[in-house]
Amino acid sequence: MHRAILVMDSRKVRTPLRRQTSSRSNWSQLYQAGPYHVDLSLKWEEAGARLVGQVISRERVSFELAQVFVKQNAAWVKMPLDLAGRFSLLLASLEDCSLEFHIQGEVVILDGFELS
Numbered sequence: 874m875h876r877a878i879l880v881m882d883s884r885k886v887r888t889p890l891r892r893q894t895s896s897r898s899n900w901s902q903l904y905q906a907g908p909y910h911v912d913l914s915l916k917w918e919e920a921g922a923r924l925v926g927q928v929i930s931r932e933r934v935s936f937e938l939a940q941v942f943v944k945q946n947a948a949w950v951k952m953p954l955d956l957a958g959r960f961s962l963l964l965a966s967l968e969d970c971s972l973e974f975h976i977q978g979e980v981v982i983l984d985g986f987e988l989s
Contacts, residue, residue: 875907877983897922906981908932911974915988921963922988928958928974928981935977944971964988 881903897917904911910929915922924943928936939954945965954960954974964970967989974981 874980874982875909877904877906877909877911877981879903879986880905880910902986904983906983907979909974909976909981911972911981911983918963922967923961923963924970924988925961926959926972928954928976930958930976934958939974939976942973942975944973945969 879902881901883901884898899914899916901912901914904913908931911926912929913924913926915924917923926941928939936954936956936958939958940951941954941960941962943950943952943962946968950962952960952962954976958976969985970988971985972983
């Protein structure tokens with residue numbers, strides 16, 4: 874089991890071109906967990922907030938049977954990663970969220986990260 878640590882959060886970066894104008898801002902985060910990096914983005918659409926992510930490995934890994942488990946409001950949603958390790962999920966809310974990635978017998982955990 875690998876617990877992810879936050880490496881980069883675009884919400885903490887301030888540049889003249891980037892302004893936090895509302896709570897509905899897009900953001901990106903990068904996490905590191907063992908041989909994996911998890912790249913996450915929150916993107917606002919007409920239907921609501923979409924969490925988009927990709928798992929990247931320093932080692933040769935097959936994502937053929939890999940899955941992501943997303944926990945929100947005490948409910949778990951399971952979905953497969955595509956062959957490049959990507960997923961996209963329209964979120965029910967912006968409450969605290971947890972993710973688990975199951976990849977070739979290994980588990981990568983991102984506990985309670987903030988979406989807003």
